[in-house]
Amino acid sequence: KAFDVVVVGSCMTDLVSQAPRLPKAGETIHGHKFFIGFGGKGANQCIQAARLGVKTAMVCKVGKDFFGDNYIQNFKDNGVHTDFVWQTSDAATGAASITVNDAGENAIVIVAGANMLLGRAELQEALPAISHAKVLVCQLEVSPQTSLEALRMAHDNKVKTIFNPAPAISDLDPDFYRVCDVFCCNESEAELLTGFSVANVEEALQAGQELLKRGCGAVIITLGPQGSVVFKTQESASKHVPTTAVTAVDTTGAGDSFIGALAFYMANYSTMPLEEMARRANQVAGVSVQAAGTQTSYPTKQDLPDELF
Ligand code: RIB
Ligand code: NA
Numbered sequence: 001k002a003f004d005v006v007v008v009g010s011c012m013t014d015l016v017s018q019a020p021r022l023p024k025a026g027e028t029i030h031g032h033k034f035f036i037g038f039g040g041k042g043a044n045q046c047i048q049a050a051r052l053g054v055k056t057a058m059v060c061k062v063g064k065d066f067f068g069d070n071y072i073q074n075f076k077d078n079g080v081h082t083d084f085v086w087q088t089s090d091a092a093t094g095a096a097s098i099t100v101n102d103a104g105e106n107a108i109v110i111v112a113g114a115n116m117l118l119g120r121a122e123l124q125e126a127l128p129a130i131s132h133a134k135v136l137v138c139q140l141e142v143s144p145q146t147s148l149e150a151l152r153m154a155h156d157n158k159v160k161t162i163f164n165p166a167p168a169i170s171d172l173d174p175d176f177y178r179v180c181d182v183f184c185c186n187e188s189e190a191e192l193l194t195g196f197s198v199a200n201v202e203e204a205l206q207a208g209q210e211l212l213k214r215g216c217g218a219v220i221i222t223l224g225p226q227g228s229v230v231f232k233t234q235e236s237a238s239k240h241v242p243t244t245a246v247t248a249v250d251t252t253g254a255g256d257s258f259i260g261a262l263a264f265y266m267a268n269y270s271t272m273p274l275e276e277m278a279r280r281a282n283q284v285a286g287v288s289v290q291a292a293g294t295q296t297s298y299p300t301k302q303d304l305p306d307e308l309f
Helices: 041-052 066-077 113-117 120-132 144-156 187-194 201-213 254-268 274-288
Strands: 005-008 012-018 033-039 056-063 085-088 095-100 106-111 135-138 160-163 182-186 218-222 228-232 235-241
Touching (some): 005 041, 005 144, 005 254, 012 066, 033 041, 041 066, 041 274, 056 066, 056 120, 085 113, 135 144, 135 254, 144 160, 182 187, 187 201, 187 218, 201 218, 218 254, 218 274, 228 274, 254 274
Parallel strands (some): 005 056, 005 135, 012 095, 056 085, 135 160, 160 182, 182 218
Antiparallel strands (some): 012 033, 095 106, 218 228, 228 235
């Protein structure tokens, strides 16, 4: 009955406009395409893990509205357990306004809505699932207190934890570092959290060591086309994991694909070195950037080469 991967986190309806470039303040520009998709970092990560073939459950809150109803159906269609998906009439389902430019880069505004009403009461109800999971994953699109509480619950029960501090906040509670086995962030989040510039592998080494010192078991900094860097407390040397170049169509949610894949490997291949998991997760995320949208672009096990399994 236990789940491999439990995600405590966000659901957002993604309202995506593709345009030649991102607009400046006060400017109106013509885009060439609009679509609505299922997003939110937590749900994205959960869906990617599920598509790779593990048993997943999502702990989240959506609105008692059309978008919320649709979102629950989306989880079911992807085989994600929905007993811990709550609906509220006190707020709307979270929404993300996303602009994607011709280089595949994006700018996003999220209105978290119902996600912010996920709290301690729901975590208590989900405790049996959280405490028996192989891996628990959290981000920062729900209240930070809720994320920290979920990570603590998992950590106290010897469940492996992944924390993705996205979107990053400058006043992150230092306890977050102490309750995560793997702290996984991108270059801009690493910059905000450490105050160091993180533009290349060399600079990532400094930031990663600083984050590691704060008490997590391991740190992964993802660097987009430059791959990722992995730091472990038991090993003084960090490892740069390069990735193969791909042509980016839409990088939105690539980081979530990486985290979801990482959770899959941690749950399923407990003895695999973390840098090998990162290498494989990079390849999964690399597939996702070659198609539009977030979840719509996430590969299933069947879409990927056998060597990744
Ligand atoms: O990480 C990508 C996600 O960020 C999008 O799906 C959007 O919903 C925002 O939460
Ligand atoms: Na994509």
